[in-house]
Amino acid sequence: MSPADHLIYGALWLSFGAGHSMLAGATAQRGLGRVFGRWHRLAYNGIALVHIGAIYFVGQLLLAKRDVAWLLWPPLAWGLDVMMVAGVVLIVAATGGYRLAAFAGLAQLSGDEEDDDQRLRVTGLNRFVRHPLYTGVLMAMWGGVRSDFGLATAIWGTVYIVVGSRIEERRLLKRFGRNYAMYLRRVPALIPWRSPSRRPTLAASPPSSSEGP
Numbered sequence: 716m717s718p719a720d721h722l723i724y725g726a727l728w729l730s731f732g733a734g735h736s737m738l739a740g741a742t743a744q745r746g747l748g749r750v751f752g753r754w755h756r757l758a759y760n761g762i763a764l765v766h767i768g769a770i771y772f773v774g775q776l777l778l779a780k781r782d783v784a785w786l787l788w789p790p791l792a793w794g795l796d797v798m799m800v801a802g803v804v805l806i807v808a809a810t811g812g813y814r815l816a817a818f819a820g821l822a823q824l825s826g827d828e829e830d831d832d833q834r835l836r837v838t839g840l841n842r843f844v845r846h847p848l849y850t851g852v853l854m855a856m857w858g859g860v861r862s863d864f865g866l867a868t869a870i871w872g873t874v875y876i877v878v879g880s881r882i883e884e885r886r887l888l889k890r891f892g893r894n895y896a897m898y899l900r901r902v903p904a905l906i907p908w909r910s911p912s913r914r915p916t917l918a919a920s921p922p923s924s925s926e927g928p
Contacts (some may be wrong), residue, residue, distance in 0.1 A: 720777045721867060727770045728871035735763055736882045756820030771868075778864045785861055801856025805840075805851030812839040812847070835894040843907040845884070845898070848875045850905045880904060 742748050749801055787795070816822035836927040840847035853876060856869040887895050903909055 718903075724770075724774050724777060725871050725874075727773060728875055731763075731770055732875040732879055734766060735877055738762065739883065740886050753818070753823050753825075756817070756823045757821075760820055767790050774864060774868065778862075782862050782864045787861070795858045797858070797859065799855050800860055802851045802854025802856075805854060806848060807851075809840050809847035809855050810852055813843065835891040835898065835899065842902070845881050845902050845904050846876075849880055850878065855906065876905075 738747055739744060742755070749760050751758040758843050810818075814822065844850055853873060860869050862868050870871075884899065888899075891898075901909070
């Protein structure tokens, strides 16, 4: 993969990160809601899927004639396979901790918008890391690296997740204030490296159940 290809692919990921972050946090009255009303979350998810699909398609075009699968040392290949599978399992487990109807955009169609002033509540995997869904995606991406294209996707996807999670947390700080600031101090973002005694014991749904990645 040439430096020019990397720059083009990276610019596409940058466009996704910028667009995805700017459109996030909408309600029926603000952001995408001004155009789509109660359909804003469905529109947000649809735009994201089309955008990421276009990035993948262009990436394939850039590399279709010269991307060759790597010949990996078998134990390394097996280790990457385990990481990828574990990442997928983590994604499924993390998704189960969210209000799926609101996450997908179906709850908003019936007018079931979450209250911006609701109390911060933390359970499940969010007691160990602030973004378990992102952790699963990172594991799946890096576990799936088998070529230059896979490596480029993992690199730029990681940049997006790190930067995007910081932007998301700024919104959550405004929404939950001091409680979320305390949560930031006590719980790591992506890797559960702190001791259990430092984890919060707040109850109910995860803090970003309506935000999503």
